[in-house]
Amino acid sequence: MKFVKNYIEENKDRFLNELFDLIRIPSISSLSENKNDMLRAAEYWKKSMLDAGADKAEVMPSDGNPVVFGEKMIDPKLPTVLVYGHYDVMPVDPIDLWTTAPFDPQVRDGKIFARGADDDKGQAFMHAKAFELMVKTGNLPCNVKFMVEGEEEIGSPSLGKWCEQHKEMLKADIILVSDTGMIAPDIPSITTGLRGLAFMEVKVTGPNRDLHSGLFGGAVANPANVLAKMIASLTDDDGHIIIPGFYDDVLEVSLEERAEMAKAPFNLDEYKKAIDVKEVHGEKGYSSSERTGIRPSLDVNGIWGGYTGEGAKTVLPSVAQAKISMRLVPHQDHHKIAELFEKHFKAIAPDWVKVEVKSLHGGQGYVSPTDMTAYRAADKAYTDTFGKKPVPVRSGGSIPIISTFEQVLDTKSILMGFGLESDAIHSPNENFPLFNFYKGIETIVHFYHHFAEMSK
Amino acid sequence: MKFVKNYIEENKDRFLNELFDLIRIPSISSLSENKNDMLRAAEYWKKSMLDAGADKAEVMPSDGNPVVFGEKMIDPKLPTVLVYGHYDVMPVDPIDLWTTAPFDPQVRDGKIFARGADDDKGQAFMHAKAFELMVKTGNLPCNVKFMVEGEEEIGSPSLGKWCEQHKEMLKADIILVSDTGMIAPDIPSITTGLRGLAFMEVKVTGPNRDLHSGLFGGAVANPANVLAKMIASLTDDDGHIIIPGFYDDVLEVSLEERAEMAKAPFNLDEYKKAIDVKEVHGEKGYSSSERTGIRPSLDVNGIWGGYTGEGAKTVLPSVAQAKISMRLVPHQDHHKIAELFEKHFKAIAPDWVKVEVKSLHGGQGYVSPTDMTAYRAADKAYTDTFGKKPVPVRSGGSIPIISTFEQVLDTKSILMGFGLESDAIHSPNENFPLFNFYKGIETIVHFYHHFAEMSK
Numbered sequence: 045m046k047f048v049k050n051y052i053e054e055n056k057d058r059f060l061n062e063l064f065d066l067i068r069i070p071s072i073s074s075l076s077e078n079k080n081d082m083l084r085a086a087e088y089w090k091k092s093m094l095d096a097g098a099d100k101a102e103v104m105p106s107d108g109n110p111v112v113f114g115e116k117m118i119d120p121k122l123p124t125v126l127v128y129g130h131y132d133v134m135p136v137d138p139i140d141l142w143t144t145a146p147f148d149p150q151v152r153d154g155k156i157f158a159r160g161a162d163d164d165k166g167q168a169f170m171h172a173k174a175f176e177l178m179v180k181t182g183n184l185p186c187n188v189k190f191m192v193e194g195e196e197e198i199g200s201p202s203l204g205k206w207c208e209q210h211k212e213m214l215k216a217d218i219i220l221v222s223d224t225g226m227i228a229p230d231i232p233s234i235t236t237g238l239r240g241l242a243f244m245e246v247k248v249t250g251p252n253r254d255l256h257s258g259l260f261g262g263a264v265a266n267p268a269n270v271l272a273k274m275i276a277s278l279t280d281d282d283g284h285i286i287i288p289g290f291y292d293d294v295l296e297v298s299l300e301e302r303a304e305m306a307k308a309p310f311n312l313d314e315y316k317k318a319i320d321v322k323e324v325h326g327e328k329g330y331s332s333s334e335r336t337g338i339r340p341s342l343d344v345n346g347i348w349g350g351y352t353g354e355g356a357k358t359v360l361p362s363v364a365q366a367k368i369s370m371r372l373v374p375h376q377d378h379h380k381i382a383e384l385f386e387k388h389f390k391a392i393a394p395d396w397v398k399v400e401v402k403s404l405h406g407g408q409g410y411v412s413p414t415d416m417t418a419y420r421a422a423d424k425a426y427t428d429t430f431g432k433k434p435v436p437v438r439s440g441g442s443i444p445i446i447s448t449f450e451q452v453l454d455t456k457s458i459l460m461g462f463g464l465e466s467d468a469i470h471s472p473n474e475n476f477p478l479f480n481f482y483k484g485i486e487t488i489v490h491f492y493h494h495f496a497e498m499s500k
Numbered sequence: 501m502k503f504v505k506n507y508i509e510e511n512k513d514r515f516l517n518e519l520f521d522l523i524r525i526p527s528i529s530s531l532s533e534n535k536n537d538m539l540r541a542a543e544y545w546k547k548s549m550l551d552a553g554a555d556k557a558e559v560m561p562s563d564g565n566p567v568v569f570g571e572k573m574i575d576p577k578l579p580t581v582l583v584y585g586h587y588d589v590m591p592v593d594p595i596d597l598w599t600t601a602p603f604d605p606q607v608r609d610g611k612i613f614a615r616g617a618d619d620d621k622g623q624a625f626m627h628a629k630a631f632e633l634m635v636k637t638g639n640l641p642c643n644v645k646f647m648v649e650g651e652e653e654i655g656s657p658s659l660g661k662w663c664e665q666h667k668e669m670l671k672a673d674i675i676l677v678s679d680t681g682m683i684a685p686d687i688p689s690i691t692t693g694l695r696g697l698a699f700m701e702v703k704v705t706g707p708n709r710d711l712h713s714g715l716f717g718g719a720v721a722n723p724a725n726v727l728a729k730m731i732a733s734l735t736d737d738d739g740h741i742i743i744p745g746f747y748d749d750v751l752e753v754s755l756e757e758r759a760e761m762a763k764a765p766f767n768l769d770e771y772k773k774a775i776d777v778k779e780v781h782g783e784k785g786y787s788s789s790e791r792t793g794i795r796p797s798l799d800v801n802g803i804w805g806g807y808t809g810e811g812a813k814t815v816l817p818s819v820a821q822a823k824i825s826m827r828l829v830p831h832q833d834h835h836k837i838a839e840l841f842e843k844h845f846k847a848i849a850p851d852w853v854k855v856e857v858k859s860l861h862g863g864q865g866y867v868s869p870t871d872m873t874a875y876r877a878a879d880k881a882y883t884d885t886f887g888k889k890p891v892p893v894r895s896g897g898s899i900p901i902i903s904t905f906e907q908v909l910d911t912k913s914i915l916m917g918f919g920l921e922s923d924a925i926h927s928p929n930e931n932f933p934l935f936n937f938y939k940g941i942e943t944i945v946h947f948y949h950h951f952a953e954m955s956k
Contacts, residue, residue, distance in 0.1 A: 254594075257825060258695060260792065269799065272727070321721070342725075346809075347805050361800075361801070367807060440719070
């Protein structure tokens with residue numbers, strides 16, 4: 045397999061430049077003002093697929109942003125790999141914390157800095173380049189399909205239906221995804237579980253207008269104080285979530301399995317140091333890895349109300365709002381959880397405020413078996429390129445569409461992620477090490493090779 | 501006193517136009533970008549004093565925004581009235597709730613709509629015009645001094661020291677202020693008590709950067725959730741403030757005095773309807789008027805953290821912040837309360853966050869006796885012009901500088917306010933009825949007359 049390293053070495057600057065052109069398109073799916081950039085990013089992907097050697101590629105409409113589909117079918121008897129990725133990215137605020145502009149990719153300290161450098165432009169683009177490598181060197185051992193969507197960061201609201209409509213076209217033996225991370229730079233890992241998500245927005249309204257806090261303060265309930273009390277009541281001091289029925293369907297993991305998981309390397313001191321907290325805090329009775337891997341959580345993603353500018357303004361605000369999301373574990377249904385949340389949040393609202401609750405999006409969790417062919421092929425590929433066996437890991441993140449694929453297409457996914465915790469995805473100064481980018485391409489080619497061999 | 505009404509009638513359009521020119525200057529004291537407008541507003545006041553008939557007027561430096569001083573001394577044997585007002589105004593956000601631009605005054609339904617229309621450009625300017633009326637018609641019965649500052653809305657941080665430096669110049673028998681309100685359009689009132697204020701800003705920091713709420717949610721404390729819990733814990737369900745020592749110095753008002761206060765007209769149904777709340781909520785055991793008049797309060801004036809834009813962003817924020825102010829009653833010292841708050845807020849901070857607390861500003865409460873000459877003169881003036889005796893009222897608002905005047909200048913203040921609750925001061929669509937503007941000028945002239953008579 046020497047041709048793999050050689051081809052990457054000969055083309056590495058071009059690979060990077062092509063990725064940079066993709067990154068420069070500010071395809072933020074949650075902002076309507078960036079609508080046109082979604083199309084530009086989709087067209088760029090279509091061109092990339094064709095340039096890499098696809099027989100055909102198309103920007104296909106969906107109910108939301110378009111999906112780019114491409115394929116190269118070399119032999120119907122060979123296994124088919126369906127690559128999934130997304131061309132949309134997260135918003136960039138707080139913008140002033142970025143060292144360089146988010147859509148002007150820069151290499152510093154061996155890392156690409158930009159929004160999307162990892163999630164998921166950098167990681168998805170490795171697949172385009174691995175595919176190109178196999179085609180151009182005459183080493184493609186499988187049929188390949190690509191499906192690159194533009195709504196992952198807002199919960200893939202249109203892709204489930206789109207998959208329903210194109211089941212035949214999407215037929216594959218495995219779905220290959222790089223949108224997760226590795227435990228550490230030198231410890232490859234394969235994500236075997238993902239959490240689900242229920243993302244809510246709440247609005248608490250007190251008086252019909254902002255009031256003078258002197259003339260009214262003490263006599264009229266302040267919606268910001270009320271919202272704080274309502275949010276505070278959603279979790280107890282032991283980190284349990286206090287929403288009736290919330291834990292009913294949680295898949296309890298056996299002590300044996302937890303003992304097995306506890307063997308994965310984890311250094312709490314380094315973890316705390318990396319994010320600069322004196323202590324971690326979470327659900328009592330679980331380790332940090334368990335708190336994200338096998339337990340649900342509830343986080344305020346944003347909160348706002350009243351005067352937030354410079355200096356003092358003695359206002360009793362009319363409205364206070366928050367975005368609150370819950371990460372879910374297998375067997376928790378995100379629709380049910382969203383309903384439980386809404387019912388509870390309205391039930392705890394006192395008479396002196398009005399409360400609105402809406403569900404912004406959601407997705408189910410996913411568990412991937414470690415005995416399927418694709419897992420074993422990935423295991424071998426990492427062992428080839430990193431020199432050590434990858435660790436199976438349950439991630440705390442959510443890729444809601446992965447469970448949808450299983451339901452709609454009846455196809456399992458293999459999650460070969462090359463990101464690092466320090467990549468700061470969704471944060472200012474998102475980055476992706478060049479090492480991981482090139483090593484990812486190499487490992488993906490090895491995966492195809494083993495997957496074709498083991499599928500014989 | 502027919503000349504009063506006549507002069508107002510003849511000059512009413514000009515009075516209004518002059519006020520509008522003052523309002524058009526966006527003199528927001530809490531925003532550094534409006535620094536130059538502070539000077540423009542001060543210069544406008546200087547010109548207004550001179551045009552009205554002052555012997556001299558000057559824009560005088562202070563440690564902050566300048567103070568405008570003017571005077572007309574007609575006879576050292578006559579009593580001297582020192583008029584206090586402020587040329588600065590509150591910020592204007594949320595700007596999209598204004599029907600017309602805040603600094604473009606418009607008359608609709610008999611009311612002036614603009615930031616500062618009431619607080620305090622409209623109310624202070626009545627004094628300039630009342631003074632002009634007395635001078636131009638040859639009816640000035642007292643010596644008059646004006647002191648108009650530009651930092652009232654940020655707590656008058658420089659005026660105390662400035663008064664210390666100009667004690668002799670500011671010598672007066674009474675300080676006359678229009679920066680408060682009336683109970684209702686047909687019920688004149690004199691404010692006999694003001695609450696103090698301690699305005700704090702808090703910052704809760706968790707991880708050193710925004711984190712992905714999937715990868716970290718549940719394992720790392722979320723500062724927005726923590727801030728909600730901390731704020732929630734500051735008050736109990738009965739509306740008591742849970743800060744050790746907070747109530748220690750509160751002046752308890754006797755049941756007899758409370759019974760007397762309860763005679764002031766108050767319609768709870770209309771109160772709730774006006775601000776559109778189903779129920780009011782406040783400290784258990786006290787009426788709505790008592791909750792603002794004789795009891796302290798604690799309000800979140802602003803809260804912010806994490807993603808507050810459109811749509812969903814699954815972020816675990818690094819920082820959450822709030823502006824929290826406490827209204828204080830007589831005998832509570834704002835310095836002590838700010839210290840108690842800071843100490844307590846830091847004490848309740850869990851190990852998994854860092855907490856910063858700063859005091860933005862503060863001021864002491866004030867009580868004005870109803871048996872002083874100025875009160876009796878004001879009582880007569882309102883009775884002349886409104887046809888009924890004014891009601892003495894303890895306001896929930898704060899004018900911190902009023903208690904400073906007493907301490908530094910050893911001079912009492914008389915608070916003749918002509919604003920209405922519906923004026924929406926500090927809110928979008930602030931307004932001031934034309935009736936109140938002209939009636940205020942008339943009543944002020946009557947006050948001077950009675951005050952001079954009664955001081956003989």
